[in-house]
Amino acid sequence: MASIKIRAKAKDGVTTVKTLMSHPMETGLRKDSKTGEKIPANHITEVTAEHNGNVVMTANWGGAISKNPYLSFKFKGAAAGDKIKITWVDNMGKGDSAEAAIK
């Protein structure tokens, strides 16, 4: 299942990208309420946004980003119909990517 939702809209030359990823984003500080054991850290470390194959933004994240992260950014130079690709990688080595067309 795709874990990333992307909405990208171009207006007056500026493209606003909004994205939602589904991820537990465990900090590694939380304890299991039943066993008292620490829940191991499991969070996204890197998010990359590509426009037609060029990297426009890279985000480095720690565990202090909320669960099921939301990220929005803006960039210039894209037209409607262009592809925007979002890729994430977490500290467990897992990752996912999704592509959407700019509206």
Added chain:
Amino acid sequence: MNLIRRKFLKTATYLGATASAIGAGVLVPQRVLGAYDAAAFAAKDVNSAISATMGTDQHTASDTIKLKAPDIAENGAVVPVTVSSSMSNVEAISIIVSANASPLTSSYQLSPACEAFVSTRIKMGKTGDVIAVVKADGKLYSATKEVKVTIGGCGG
């Protein structure tokens, strides 16, 4: 023209310049676009977190940075934060929470095509300052806002 000699000289000058830049602490080697810096996230106080991500902790407050965050966050696990700036040549943005165990929440490397705008949701353990650090033209600027947290969102 002796092409090999030219190339050799060029490379030598380049290497020399880079090496001296690293030596002077101007260029921190791991701060390449997209490189994940675990040390920055492990930093325990605000200044070392800033210097680990941005290369230096020298930053000046700037009112050209807009930091949008709630005055009171009912739930510290989800605090919406938006950083934007009217400055040009913004290379990087970091969002830091002073009261968290590891203050650095996230950093963003922006390509020249990007507008100085980032919006996300962060976790806050308790009431504290949210600091947005913006790197423009190699210098650091910051904006601070206090957010009161009713229920913490980091562990417990």
